[in-house]
Amino acid sequence: MSTSTPKKSTRSSKPIDDQLAPRRLPTQARGQQSRELILRAAAEVIEAEGLDRLTTKRIATAAGVSVGSVYQYFPNKEAVVCALTLQWLGLIRDKMDAMHPSNSGVPDVLAYLDLMSAEIREIYVGQPGLDPMINALYAIPSLNQLVRDHDEAVAASMSSAFKMLAPQADPLEIEALSYTLLVVFHELTTEMLLRRPALRQQIEAQLRACALTLVNRLTATS
DSSP states (O other): OOOSOOOOOOOOSSOOOTTTSOSOOOOSHHHHHHHHHHHHHHHHHHHHHOGGGOOHHHHHHHHTSOHHHHHHHOSSHHHHHHHHHHHHHHHHHHHHHHHSHHHHOOOSHHHHHHHHHHHHHHHHHTOTTHHHHHHHHHHOGGGHHHHHHHHHHHHHHHHHHHHHHSTTSOHHHHHHHHHHHHHHHHHHHHIIIIIOGGGHHHHHHHHHHHHHHHHHHHHHTO
């Protein structure tokens, strides 16, 4: 049974809808910086004005570029939102790989759990306009497979970590724990940071208590 860091998931073979695909991906540093500037500006517009008011003109104004510069990389505002959201999902996968005990050196399950909680919270906090972005991602049928691929990759990373840290645990318990934590962390982190910030302290404490209960179930079987 391998406990090495899982390989990063490849993109789904199912293509993104043509209307959501980027027009081109820059290869030079200047173009990459311009594209990143457009994405950050779009996130700030979404955060300040909401997804419904997002337009290519507003994105261009916020980024300090021409509308033509936006269209150079994206065919429409929906493609910008798609790229922004997929960038965020990629950041989560990269963080999960970095947190894996073979890379981070965390000594036990509880340390891994605390690190994951802190890192995931920071990723959510650091993304402007996240709530409408998440809603848009789940509302776009052509992106559903990409969401499933993302969830599979995150769960696989957690499973690999738990197998390394609790090698005697039941593999089925590990698999179930990974998918349960995937849902619990996402839903409760979203609630406490984006939808019910007044209850953040209470929800955060309850999230940790829930995660500890699940992990205790795992270690009890090891």
